[in-house]
Amino acid sequence: MQEVKRVSVREIIAERKSKKKLFGLFKLSRGKSVWENVIAVGLFACSVFTILVTLGIIITLFSETINFFSRPEVNLWDFLTGTNWRPLSSNPSPENFGVRPLIRGTLMIAFISGAVALPIGLGSAIYLSEYASEEVRKVLKPALEVLAGIPTVVYGYFAISFITPLLQRVLEDGLGIDVSFFNALSASVVVGVMIIPMVASISEDAMRAVPSSLREGAYALGATKFEVATKVVVPAALSGIIAAFILAISRAIGETMAVMIAAGATPRMTLNPLESVQTMTSFIVQVSFGDAPSGSINGQAIYAVGATLFVITFLMNIISDIVLRRFREVYE
Amino acid sequence: MSADQNSNNHDIVFTTKQLSVYYGRQLAIRDIDLSIQRHKITAIIGPSGCGKSTLLRSFNRMNELIPTARVEGQVYYNEKNIYAEGIDPVSIRRHIGMVFQKPNPFPKSIYDNVAFGARINKYQGDMDELVERSLRQAALWDEVKDKLKDSGLALSGGQQQRLCIARALATEPDVILMDEPASALDPIATLRIEELMEELKRNYTIIVVTHNMQQASRVSDMTAFLSIDRNDLEARIGILVEYGATQRMFIKPEMQETEDYITGRFG
Ligand SMILES: Nc1ncnc2c1ncn2[C@@H]1O[C@H](COP(=O)(O)OP(=O)(O)OP(=O)(O)O)[C@@H](O)[C@H]1O
Numbered sequence: 001m002q003e004v005k006r007v008s009v010r011e012i013i014a015e016r017k018s019k020k021k022l023f024g025l026f027k028l029s030r031g032k033s034v035w036e037n038v039i040a041v042g043l044f045a046c047s048v049f050t051i052l053v054t055l056g057i058i059i060t061l062f063s064e065t066i067n068f069f070s071r072p073e074v075n076l077w078d079f080l081t082g083t084n085w086r087p088l089s090s091n092p093s094p095e096n097f098g099v100r101p102l103i104r105g106t107l108m109i110a111f112i113s114g115a116v117a118l119p120i121g122l123g124s125a126i127y128l129s130e131y132a133s134e135e136v137r138k139v140l141k142p143a144l145e146v147l148a149g150i151p152t153v154v155y156g157y158f159a160i161s162f163i164t165p166l167l168q169r170v171l172e173d174g175l176g177i178d179v180s181f182f183n184a185l186s187a188s189v190v191v192g193v194m195i196i197p198m199v200a201s202i203s204e205d206a207m208r209a210v211p212s213s214l215r216e217g218a219y220a221l222g223a224t225k226f227e228v229a230t231k232v233v234v235p236a237a238l239s240g241i242i243a244a245f246i247l248a249i250s251r252a253i254g255e256t257m258a259v260m261i262a263a264g265a266t267p268r269m270t271l272n273p274l275e276s277v278q279t280m281t282s283f284i285v286q287v288s289f290g291d292a293p294s295g296s297i298n299g300q301a302i303y304a305v306g307a308t309l310f311v312i313t314f315l316m317n318i319i320s321d322i323v324l325r326r327f328r329e330v331y332e
Numbered sequence: 333m334s335a336d337q338n339s340n341n342h343d344i345v346f347t348t349k350q351l352s353v354y355y356g357r358q359l360a361i362r363d364i365d366l367s368i369q370r371h372k373i374t375a376i377i378g379p380s381g382c383g384k385s386t387l388l389r390s391f392n393r394m395n396e397l398i399p400t401a402r403v404e405g406q407v408y409y410n411e412k413n414i415y416a417e418g419i420d421p422v423s424i425r426r427h428i429g430m431v432f433q434k435p436n437p438f439p440k441s442i443y444d445n446v447a448f449g450a451r452i453n454k455y456q457g458d459m460d461e462l463v464e465r466s467l468r469q470a471a472l473w474d475e476v477k478d479k480l481k482d483s484g485l486a487l488s489g490g491q492q493q494r495l496c497i498a499r500a501l502a503t504e505p506d507v508i509l510m511d512e513p514a515s516a517l518d519p520i521a522t523l524r525i526e527e528l529m530e531e532l533k534r535n536y537t538i539i540v541v542t543h544n545m546q547q548a549s550r551v552s553d554m555t556a557f558l559s560i561d562r563n564d565l566e567a568r569i570g571i572l573v574e575y576g577a578t579q580r581m582f583i584k585p586e587m588q589e590t591e592d593y594i595t596g597r598f599g
């Protein structure tokens with residue numbers, strides 16, 4: 001679920017904020033007015049609340065995950081390495097609880113949607129920042145942001161009512177390649193379209209923040225507009241562009257609704273995007289909708305999958321932090 | 333007579349004819365007629381806002397990067413009108429380097445900064461050699477030769493400005509335009525830039541905008557004095573008041589206005 005992804009981001013932000021406010025609190029309590037102290041304490045309470053909620057979620061997540069793994073029917077090693085995910089099988093056993101098909105489905109969709117969104121998003125950002133006139137930009141940028149506000153369910157139905165039939169017509173009827181009605185490619189394309197605005201908008205902000213004196217310097221050396229954009233502006237804005245990419249990919253990993261609708265719910269260890277796959281988030285939703293009783297093996301499996309997703313997005317956050325710091329060192 | 337004419341033409345790099353520049357409907361400079369001599373340093377002086385930068389930027393067609401700017405009249409570069417139809421400003425800028433008021437090195441390594449122009453020009457020769465030569469010409473080599481991979485932004489302001497000069501030199505230009513190249517620098521760094529200009533004069537033609545009268549008199553051979561047209565102060569239109577050899581301009585200007593400005597009695 002998207003909730004799971006947000007937790008990791010929020011937790012980091014909340015932690016940072018709380019540190020600042022703690023110090024602020026101590027500073028303010030020395031000789032400042034009572035009112036100031038009240039404000040500081042109130043803000044402090046807000047941040048404590050955020051942390052407590054976050055901690056609560058994490059504790060629930062992991063304690064249920066521990067419960068799951070302490071069952072005799074499953075074990076951690078087979079969970080992480082197994083290639084069969086059959087949680088509903090009548091014979092619950094470790095070989096039916098391998099999470100890798102779900103991870104693979106998730107990563108396949110993230111990868112293909114990234115391949116769709118990154119070039120198009122970066123291209124739009126370059127156009128908006130470097131080529132578009134002020135009037136065109138004033139219309140296009142808000143339009144792009146409206147695109148980001150469309151509910152994801154709509155994207156899902158767009159996938160099965162437009163993209164999937166199109167793929168079937170072109171690939172199946174035209175080239176004789178089998179295309180399942182539920183398939184990962186269709187889902188990836190709409191998720192890709194869904195995250196284009198994010199890539200474009202954040203990259204464009206980063207590119208517009210590049211001082212125009214750098215552009216002038218490049219023009220004065222005889223650079224063309226395209227050279228200025230690709231050899232000066234994009235490299236100078238690289239840390240922001242990478243941040244946009246990582247945020248967009250995290251969003252693709254966490255995306256649930258559109259993926260469930262378009263890619264179906266067949267956990268499968270495949271690299272063929274024309275088949276149905278299941279992602280981690282769509283498994284969680286599938287089981288939640290099926291009223292799995294708490295304490296049942298499936299009720300607990302969703303926590304184990306959720307925790308896996310949490311760890312993956314958490315690692316991505318850390319990697320992005322490292323990447324950003326690296327590029328900042330080089331470019332600033 | 334015709335031989336004389338030829339040698340004359342050979343000594344002239346730029347000639348502007350009735351050059352006017354507008355920003356939107358506002359006329360910024362009007363009817364400038366000016367000839368720039370080869371291998372000389374020409375200083376452009378004048379009060380703030382009179383259009384010095386505007387004039388300088390018309391020599392390499394930088395004004396057209398400003399959407400509202402419009403140029404009228406002609407600028408002949410080696411007897412070719414660079415504003416004629418079909419002339420690509422990119423090809424003009426490859427022969428005419430420019431150094432800006434605020435140092436603006438790219439956020440790249442020192443080496444990549446210098447190599448930038450040569451790379452986009454598809455330079456065929458030895459890049460290492462070109463980078464070293466340009467940095468030497470810009471009197472920066474000894475300070476940076478051991479850290480060519482470091483960011484250009486890690487240098488001091490004066491070093492950054494010399495890096496920008498090296499960057500311009502690496503495209504092997506014919507002319508270098510400088511817009512108050514030392515105004516952001518301390519007196520020592522300024523002196524180094526001035527010495528450098530003296531050096532570069534042998535191989536390049538330099539046009540420099542400056543607010544500093546001493547600097548103009550120290551380094552330049554020719555001086556152009558621009559000012560706001562006194563007949564129409566409201567409109568704030570820049571015109572060329574006087575142009576001549578620097579020595580004469582500073583000792584015995586023809587116009588009262590020039591004398592007032594040079595001696596600090598302007599305004
Ligand atoms: N991008 C622009 N858009 C509109 N007007 C401009 C622009 N650049 C310059 N101007 C106007 O043109 C006139 C000349 O400006 P310019 O920058 O050429 O003067 P300058 O002599 O270089 O001044 P300074 O000594 O302060 O640098 C000024 O009145 C200025 O307001």
Ligand SMILES: [Mg+2]
Pocket residue numbers: 384385386511
């Ligand atoms: Mg100026």
